[in-house]
Amino acid sequence: MLLLAILFLAPAYYVLKARGYSPPIFLWPTILVTGALWLFQLFGEEWILRNAPALGIATGLPSILLLGLSYTLPKRKGAPGMSIEFPCPHCKQVIKFGRQFEGLAQQCPKCEEIVSVPSQTTTAEKK
Numbered sequence: 001m002l003l004l005a006i007l008f009l010a011p012a013y014y015v016l017k018a019r020g021y022s023p024p025i026f027l028w029p030t031i032l033v034t035g036a037l038w039l040f041q042l043f044g045e046e047w048i049l050r051n052a053p054a055l056g057i058a059t060g061l062p063s064i065l066l067l068g069l070s071y072t073l074p075k076r077k078g079a080p081g082m083s084i085e086f087p088c089p090h091c092k093q094v095i096k097f098g099r100q101f102e103g104l105a106q107q108c109p110k111c112e113e114i115v116s117v118p119s120q121t122t123t124a125e126k127k
């Protein structure tokens with residue numbers, strides 16, 4: 001069941017990433033819940049052992065739910081692969097950065113001044 005959970009987590013990770021979400025935020029709670037359920041099964045009290053088959057199914061459930069959730073989430077603006085374009089505040093030329101630089105200070109490739117890359121949503125609103 002733990003293997004099954006991992007099997008569902010991997011596609012969920014890529015779906016979340018493709019939709020512009022940060023996968024660890026979703027993955028860690030799922031992994032923790034799955035791990036806790038799995039440990040309960042291993043070292044559980046007698047009543048837990050009696051209910052082990054149900055818990056076994058429960059171990060796989062969080063990751064299955066996460067996969068389902070990741071498919072229903074709307075694609076976030078500025079998903080990876082998209083770049084952020086904005087005019088440099090120093091030289092006024094339109095410069096382009098990958099989404100991974102969102103909110104970070106970067107060097108303008110045109111005038112080499114330090115600029116902070118705005119988030120995708122703010123540039124979209126300004127247009």
Ligand SMILES: [Zn+2]
Pocket residue numbers: 088089090091092093108109110111112113
């Ligand atoms: Zn510049």
